[in-house]
Amino acid sequence: MLYVIVLIPVLALMIYGVVKMTRKAKGKVETSKVIQMSSYQSKKKTSTNTNANTQACSFCKKKQKKLAFYSDEEGRVVGVCSDCRPQAERRALMRL
């Protein structure tokens, strides 16, 4: 019985230590992810700034200089290239 009484705190301590270590490691990974994300976002921001004139068509996803903007059934704004405009017209989307 004494053996068990000694073993339980030791086991608990070991488990606590492992959990703490894995949590620490996880936290490290998460912070590095956050840093990567923020750097990625800032990169994305600058790239969108430089390509301000080219936007992807909401239907075919091709980058187009000129997009016609429509409001879809859910009220979202969609940019449509000249090739996809008939599609938007067929869906009776509201031209903005």
Ligand SMILES: [Zn+2]
């Ligand atoms: Zn298109």
